[in-house]
Amino acid sequence: MEKKNIAITILIVALVASGVGNIILALIQEPQVAPDTTDYLVRATSAGPDTLEIVDAWDSASNDVLEQVVENLFFYDLTNVDLPRINLLAYSYYWTDTTHLQIQLREGILFHDGTPFNAAAAKWNLDRLLYLTNCTGTNPSTVAQTQSLWMFPDGVTPIISSVATVGTHNITITLPAPYAPFLSTLTYINAGMISPTAHASDATTFIDLTTGHLVGTGPFEYVNYVPGVEVRFARNDAYWMEPANFPGVIYAIYSDVTTAHNAFLGYTVDWNAMAADQNLALYVADPKLTVKYFTVDTGKPSLVYQYMGINNNKYNATWRQAMAFAINYSYVIDVLRLGNAFRAYSAISPGFGGAYNDSVPTGPYAIDHDVVAARDIIQAMDLATTLDVNDDEDWTDLAAATPLLTVTHTYNTGNQFREDYQVAITSWFNLIGVAVVDDGVTFSEFLTYLYDDYDHLGVYAIGWAPDYLDPY
Structure with missing residues (x-):
């Protein structure tokens, strides 16, 4: 059967692990796709799993x-853009009171x-x-890094x-006290x-990443990871x-x-999860490819x-404010992201609706690249x-010769936006007498x-997506 050209690239405001890149006409080494995978969906990605352990997964x-x-x-119902929460392996549920949840499970399902x-x-x-999260207090060994998700704020x-x-x-889950986002928390892979x-x-x-073989109930069975x-x-x-x-x-x-970009243009892969904003016009022009702009x-x-974290233990509030003032947010949005982003004014995304604080700040919180x-x-x-x-010139010379401060900028390579951000932030920080060490890994x-x-971290470029769809 002729391979179906299912070539889809999904653009969201920012990618968490995936990379983005420029056009180079030469193909380098590609993952080998066996001949018997003609009708498989092939997705280009920048990284394999860090773990196969569902309780420890947080990337x-x-x-x-x-x-x-x-x-x-x-x-969540992924066919509905509003992403309503749905019962999946649970058939129904009922709160007998604020701390006792009864769940009726679907019958006839096999692992x-x-x-x-x-x-x-x-x-x-x-x-x-x-x-594994040591919520029992009896785990003497390695505790899952996701422990905080399964604890109250204390x-x-x-x-x-x-x-x-x-x-x-049927099962009954007992909580020690009411916890409003509990059902939403149960949607997370843990x-x-x-x-x-x-x-x-x-x-x-x-579950061991190398020797483990994940067995669930989902639509696909795990085969292997190379x-x-x-x-x-x-x-x-x-x-x-x-x-x-x-x-x-x-x-x-x-x-x-x-x-990955060349493989997508050559139809070797069907879905490019590493799409660069700079390459979308090429994809739009190709009649065999489809581009979806989420927003x-x-x-x-x-x-x-997408945000830049700063190590509070290394740099005090005054230095952190100076760094924040030096960043050119408009350049990040208009040039590095080609307009496919906007500046955040709240700790959560406006995608959460009424929970988002949409008031535009004034004063120091609205400063954009004010190096003076x-x-x-x-x-x-x-x-x-x-x-x-x-x-x-005086300040950049200072950064080159005897910098007031030297910061390490850590980010994952293979992500065009973050690689470009490294170049930009070096320039901006040099303007305030700060040297930047490129720590791409x-x-x-x-x-x-x-x-x-x-x-190890000084400043670092990272993305964040919600573990579950509840701002609280």
């Missing part, structure tokens, strides 16, 4: 893999290994979640007290359902809803975005944020007091710093 590259295989009790999904399986998974009290089976297809039979040896340990090459899935023909349209899916991993097409803002104001702040610290705050290395080695 987009891992979640993209896990969510093809594993399903939750509750999820990929043939194990029945039932109340015992659901309890096994939720008990495992509580153990960081001590778990949001789940216990899980009990009631017959074969609370997904994996086979207690296939994962019996993983009951108290993480680091740096691909992740492969096969259709679950016994799926409890309609089977998927494709016999399989391949996440083809590209270390650089230009190779333009739906009228909805994205829920994804930034220099005034620096001189108020009794630094560079002999320099003219209006002389750019792989996405996996970046996650290691973010999760386990905070002290």
Whole structure:
């Protein structure tokens, strides 16, 4: 059968793990797609999973893999742009009071290994979640980095007290106190359902990324992961809803975005999740390709944020303010993102509707690339007091020779926006006498710093997407 040209690129306001790139006509090394995958959907991505452990997953590259295989009790209707929460493996639910949730499970569902999904399986998974996040207080080993999701804001009290089976297809979850976003929290992959039979040896340990074989109830079965090459899935023909349209899916991993771009133009891949804003016009001009602009097409803002983090332990509030004043936000939006973004004025996306504070700030919060104001702040610290705050050359010379401060900028390579941002931020910070060290690393290395080695970070470019669709 002739391969279907299903070439789709989805543009959201910002990409979390995916890269974006410029055009280079030469093809470099590409992941190899076997001849028997003619009708597979092939998706270009910049990174493979950091983990196969659903309870420890907290990055987009891992979640993209896990969510093809594993399903939750509750999820969101992805066919509805408003993303209403729906019952998935749960058939129905009922709050008997503010701390007791009764859930009736769907019947007749099998895990990929043939194990029945039932109340015992659901309890096994939720008990495992509580153990691996050490909400039980009994885990002496590695604790999942997602622990805070399953705790009240005090960081001590778990949001789940216990899980009990009631017959074969009903469970009761008891909370220690009312928790409004509880159902939404259950939509996150940490609370997904994996086979207690296939994962019996993983009951108290993480699923190994190299040797593990994920078994869920989802529309695709996990086949394998070849680091740096691909992740492969096969259709679950016994799926409890309609089977998927494709016999399989391949996440083809590209270390650089230009190779993925050329593969997309050559129809080697069907979906380019590494699309650069600068290349969209080429895709639009190709009659075989389809470009979807999320906000333009739906009228909805994205829920994804891009931001620059600053290590508060290394740089005090005064330095952080000077850096913030030096950044050219308009340049980021208009040039680096080609208008496909807007400046945020709230801690959450306007995609959350009424919870978003849409008041436009004034005063220092509205400053855009005011290097003179930034220099005034620096001189108020009794630094560079002999320099003219209006002389750019004096300040850039200072940054080159004897910088007032040297900051490390960490980001994941293979992301064109972040690579371009490195060039821009170096220029902006040099204008206030600050030198910048380019610390571009792989996405996996970046996650290691973010999760386990905070002290390595100076400033860092990162994206954020909600774990579940509830601002509270």
